[in-house]
Amino acid sequence: MKPRQTTPSASALPPKPRNLFPVWLAALLALLWLIVHDLEISFETLAYGVADMAEYFSRYSKPEFSELSRYLELMKITLATALWGTVFALVVAFFLAPLAARNLAPYPLAYRAARELLNFMRAMPDLLLALIFVAALGLGPLPGVLALGVHTAGFLGKFFAESLERVDKGVYEGVTSTGANFPQIVMYAGWPSIQREALGYVLYILDRNVRMASVLGMVGAGGIGLALHDTLRMFNYGQSAALIIVILVTILIIDYASAWLRRRLS
Amino acid sequence: MSIISIKSATKRFPNGFEAIKGITADIAAGSFTVILGPSGAGKSTLLRLMNGLETPTGGSIHITGETLGKSNLRKMRSCVGMVFQQFNLVERLSVVTNVLTGRLAHRSWLGSLFYLFRNEDMEIAQEALARVGLTDKAWNRADKLSGGQQQRVGIARALAQRPKVILADEPVASLDPVSSEEIMMLLREICDRDGITVVVNLHQVDLAKRFADRIIGMNSGRVVFDGTPAELSPLTLQAIYKRDEIKDDTNLNLALAYA
Amino acid sequence: MTQISIWRWPTHNGLPPLPAVASVVTVLTAMWLTVSLVEVDVARLVGSLSKMLSFAGNMFVMPDWKYLPQLLVKMLETIEMTFLATAIALFVSLPLGLLAARNATPHVIIYRLVRDLLSLMRALPELVWALVFVSAVGLGTLPGVMALAFVTVGFMGKFFAESIEVVDHKQVEGVTAHGAGWFQVRIFGMLPQALPDFIGTVMYILDHNLRAATVLGLVGAGGIGYDLVMSMRLFQYDRLLPIAVAIYLVVTLLDRFSDQLRSRIIHGVQAKI
Numbered sequence: 088m089k090p091r092q093t094t095p096s097a098s099a100l101p102p103k104p105r106n107l108f109p110v111w112l113a114a115l116l117a118l119l120w121l122i123v124h125d126l127e128i129s130f131e132t133l134a135y136g137v138a139d140m141a142e143y144f145s146r147y148s149k150p151e152f153s154e155l156s157r158y159l160e161l162m163k164i165t166l167a168t169a170l171w172g173t174v175f176a177l178v179v180a181f182f183l184a185p186l187a188a189r190n191l192a193p194y195p196l197a198y199r200a201a202r203e204l205l206n207f208m209r210a211m212p213d214l215l216l217a218l219i220f221v222a223a224l225g226l227g228p229l230p231g232v233l234a235l236g237v238h239t240a241g242f243l244g245k246f247f248a249e250s251l252e253r254v255d256k257g258v259y260e261g262v263t264s265t266g267a268n269f270p271q272i273v274m275y276a277g278w279p280s281i282q283r284e285a286l287g288y289v290l291y292i293l294d295r296n297v298r299m300a301s302v303l304g305m306v307g308a309g310g311i312g313l314a315l316h317d318t319l320r321m322f323n324y325g326q327s328a329a330l331i332i333v334i335l336v337t338i339l340i341i342d343y344a345s346a347w348l349r350r351r352l353s
Numbered sequence: 354m355s356i357i358s359i360k361s362a363t364k365r366f367p368n369g370f371e372a373i374k375g376i377t378a379d380i381a382a383g384s385f386t387v388i389l390g391p392s393g394a395g396k397s398t399l400l401r402l403m404n405g406l407e408t409p410t411g412g413s414i415h416i417t418g419e420t421l422g423k424s425n426l427r428k429m430r431s432c433v434g435m436v437f438q439q440f441n442l443v444e445r446l447s448v449v450t451n452v453l454t455g456r457l458a459h460r461s462w463l464g465s466l467f468y469l470f471r472n473e474d475m476e477i478a479q480e481a482l483a484r485v486g487l488t489d490k491a492w493n494r495a496d497k498l499s500g501g502q503q504q505r506v507g508i509a510r511a512l513a514q515r516p517k518v519i520l521a522d523e524p525v526a527s528l529d530p531v532s533s534e535e536i537m538m539l540l541r542e543i544c545d546r547d548g549i550t551v552v553v554n555l556h557q558v559d560l561a562k563r564f565a566d567r568i569i570g571m572n573s574g575r576v577v578f579d580g581t582p583a584e585l586s587p588l589t590l591q592a593i594y595k596r597d598e599i600k601d602d603t604n605l606n607l608a609l610a611y612a
Numbered sequence: 613m614t615q616i617s618i619w620r621w622p623t624h625n626g627l628p629p630l631p632a633v634a635s636v637v638t639v640l641t642a643m644w645l646t647v648s649l650v651e652v653d654v655a656r657l658v659g660s661l662s663k664m665l666s667f668a669g670n671m672f673v674m675p676d677w678k679y680l681p682q683l684l685v686k687m688l689e690t691i692e693m694t695f696l697a698t699a700i701a702l703f704v705s706l707p708l709g710l711l712a713a714r715n716a717t718p719h720v721i722i723y724r725l726v727r728d729l730l731s732l733m734r735a736l737p738e739l740v741w742a743l744v745f746v747s748a749v750g751l752g753t754l755p756g757v758m759a760l761a762f763v764t765v766g767f768m769g770k771f772f773a774e775s776i777e778v779v780d781h782k783q784v785e786g787v788t789a790h791g792a793g794w795f796q797v798r799i800f801g802m803l804p805q806a807l808p809d810f811i812g813t814v815m816y817i818l819d820h821n822l823r824a825a826t827v828l829g830l831v832g833a834g835g836i837g838y839d840l841v842m843s844m845r846l847f848q849y850d851r852l853l854p855i856a857v858a859i860y861l862v863v864t865l866l867d868r869f870s871d872q873l874r875s876r877i878i879h880g881v882q883a884k885i
Binding site for chain 1: 427444
Binding site for chain 3: 115118122126127139143144167168171174206207209210211212214215218219223224225228229231298301302305306309312315319322327334335342
């Protein structure tokens with residue numbers, strides 16, 4: 088009989104993760120193959136599609152700007168929705184984040200509650216929230232504002248709380264030792280120490296909200312998304328192209344503006 | 354009359370480490386007391402107990418006759434200023450704002466939400482800054498200052514509280530010798546001129562001997578010496594700096610050499 | 613008479629600092645100007661509270677148990693789409709990331725071109741691309757995966773490039789000094805250093821894509837989103853609640869897992885619970 092190779096339990100642990108790289112890669116590829124199989128994605132369709140794709144996209148080559156002023160009006164609503172949503176999120180996160188920072192929260196129960204609330208807000212996709220708010224409030228940008236606000240408040244609150252947790256413990260103690268109470272510690276030791284990071288997060292969320300606001304219209308929550316949805320459904324490629332260009336240009340402008348602002352801050 | 358009295362205080366941390374193993378001490382008003390001991394002796398914990406940054410697991414702390422508890426923490430802290438080894442300033446705020454945080458206990462949270470202070474607070478802060486000789490740096494950001502200057506801002510913050518006691522936790526451990534000297538002289542002067550009781554944690558025997566009225570020696574959570582600097586003998590120093598696990602302690606010999 | 617105390621800010625002149633005032637005023641003005649646009653109406657908000665409550669009340673009905681198997685299938689499909697799209701994007705964005713990193717790119721013109729391409733790709737949200745791809749290749753998971761992968765390349769390529777740009781130059785020089793070629797320098801000198809960052813990025817994007825994938829069905833691009841919007845439109849509350857719970861659970865689980873993994877990679881320690 089062949090002597091079986093015995094491995095002592097200590098070396099059963101992977102000595103170096105890199106040694107297992109080929110194994111992981113193989114497992115990953117196998118998994119991907121399974122997924123492709125399961126999703127019934129056929130590469131023939133895809134290849135066929137690619138050939139067609141060039142023809143398909145050529146239909147977008149003549150954007151029709153006859154209704155540009157209406158598009159710009161819609162884009163304005165979209166931007167306003169994003170702004171209001173971001174401010175809403177900022178206000179909510181401003182009050183929730185200090186409670187959700189482990190080293191600041193005055194009561195463990197408040198910490199847990201704030202954390203779970205933030206997690207919940209984050210886990211609900213904003214389009215799902217928008218659907219719910221549209222059902223309750225009717226069509227219009229207001230449900231969009233609430234959806235963006237609630238969802239991104241979860242993100243901002245988590246980012247802020249994590250930043251507040253990274254602040255040196257001594258800074259909090261320095262202010263605590265003077266007899267400051269919880270709100271004062273937050274205002275004088277917490278926020279000033281993370282102001283730059285926090286501003287970066289807010290800009291990032293604003294950026295993200297502009298993108299999301301431009302699709303919220305698809306579920307009836309106002310803005311340019313509904314128009315795009317309709318023109319695409321009606322195979323009106325010229326107007327769709329014009330709408331996509333309006334959205335694209337706006338987002339790129341915001342992108343550059345916020346990048347510029349971030350550079351100036353640091 | 355004693356301004357601080359510690360009554361058989363003990364402190365055990367959640368991880369089981371017992372930092373303070375029953376200490377009883379009275380600190381006279383207007384005195385300059387140095388708590389001396391090796392690192393890990395529990396000096397810091399003892400000081401933090403007096404400011405309520407830690408709560409004792411047993412015994413009690415009394416300041417001007419009042420027992421330190423959860424309900425009067427804010428009021429008690431406002432009359433006990435604290436100075437830290439790492440200065441613990443809010444680096445992004447200006448020097449003046451850092452000093453103004455010393456006034457927070459007297460202000461409601463609503464005003465603090467908008468960073469509002471009263472004019473009289475500003476005057477107190479300016480006065481405290483003048484006292485530590487940093488008037489010209491008032492509008493600098495705190496992190497732009499040198500270590501010695503930052504520590505002086507820390508002292509100004511404590512002074513702005515208009516405290517009865519200033520506790521200084523290793524105030525010179527992160528400073529060069531010249532700055533250390535200046536800070537100790539400043540603390541001594543505050544004690545002499547303003548009549549503020551000063552309690553300083555130190556591990557340098559020479560500084561303790563030169564500045565203190567009274568020295569409390571600590572080793573592994575217990576008081577092993579309590580007397581005037583003159584009474585500090587090589588034998589008592591040995592008791593203070595003794596370590597259980599190490600027989601021939603080079604640190605001890607070093608400390609004794611400087612004594 | 614005692615001095616009348618006046619409030620002041622801790623500044624030279626007692627007034628709040630100009631940049632802070634300017635930004636607050638700008639934001640408030642912008643909000644004030646757009647009140648009518650976003651139709652913010654307190655009366656409507658308050659009035660809708662009862663509607664919200666009744667809606668919430670509707671949600672809490674006995675779930676439709678017969679629907680559960682289909683829910684699981686759809687949820688699995690959503691996860692599979694997320695995974696596949698992220699993997700495709702990973703393979704595409706690794707080389708793109710190298711080309712878009714200032715210190716690894718073969719030429720500055722290529723660097724600029726790839727950077728601009730990446731920012732174009734991530735400019736529009738997945739849902740817009742899903743709409744476009746649905747009208748190009750028809751309903752199903754394929755347009756969803758394409759849309760996800762497309763946008764993800766834009767983000768991932770940028771993040772990869774940024775982590776390559778901050779690698780320690782000395783280690784790269786070390787590899788170069790041993791006579792490594794252009795390609796070897798990048799594979800052995802740069803990628804290993806940027807690897808922890810990469811893994812963090814991939815986890816973050818996996819997280820993001822899962823959220824996005826749950827709603828792609830809204831436009832017919834596969835996943836749980838279609839069932840979600842249908843049960844909403846048809847007032848099938850006994851399906852809506854299980855769907856919402858399932859999304860919440862899966863998103864939260866991945867979120868926790870990626871948080872743990874990221875902090876373990878970044879700090880090299882076990883994450884806080």
